[in-house]
């Protein structure tokens with residue numbers, strides 16, 4: 129992963145190669161991307177009919193979750209996740225947590241049909257919290273933004289201190305209303321945490337995602353089901369050619385959602 133000085137020198141293709149994660153979702157496959165940033169791992173699983181979280185040498189071998197926790201958000205049709213033999217049914221945008229010490233996680237198609245697509249985010253964990261499911265309807269919802277700034281949206285929190293408890297993972301999603309296109313503007317950094325966005329619901333549309341240090345921003349064109357890695361020093365904001373939603377996930381020093389270093393519009397360059 130390039131540092132902030134090196135990032136300044138990257139060509140657009142190198143920038144995409146370093147910060148954009150494409151091709152996570154492929155029918156019948158479980159694909160993973162391992163990042164240096166807070167040792168986060170992201171993945172996509174499209175079970176037809178089932179897929180297992182693998183054991184990886186890069187994570188020390190043994191069960192994937194031996195010393196890690198996992199957040200799952202269902203970004204496709206109905207799906208089932210089996211955690212150490214216990215089955216959880218996930219409707220669209222429902223979330224599941226599996227803690228450290230979990231031996232086996234299996235992703236399955238639902239008997240109710242539809243194309244299952246599960247987005248996975250995993251972080252190192254120092255203790256074991258119990259598995260937990262939260263439906264989209266039961267998540268804490270916080271509306272924000274306004275029409276004047278084309279930013280009316282709602283933040284849904286799934287894995288967080290007042291919801292499903294975890295060691296360091298904080299995860300949820302944001303949904304923009306029709307006619308609104310801007311997320312996280314004015315932007316922020318949070319030098320105590322990494323953040324990853326997975327953009328969704330774009331179909332043939334796109335998001336122009338802004339990243340980098342506030343005084344030397346760079347942009348990435350992001351399409352449906354693509355993820356962007358944000359180091360702690362990078363803003364993370366975007367405007368779409370339509371409305372959309374995105375799953376955000378953070379890990380690092382603390383779990384305080386509001387611990388942000390806000391950046392004023394006039395500081396952006």
Ligand SMILES: O=C(O)C(=O)C[C@H](O)C(=O)CO
Pocket residue numbers: 281283301302311312313323364376385388
């Ligand atoms: O739309 C927003 O604003 C967000 O969703 C903000 C993200 O959750 C975020 O960047 C939290 O640090």
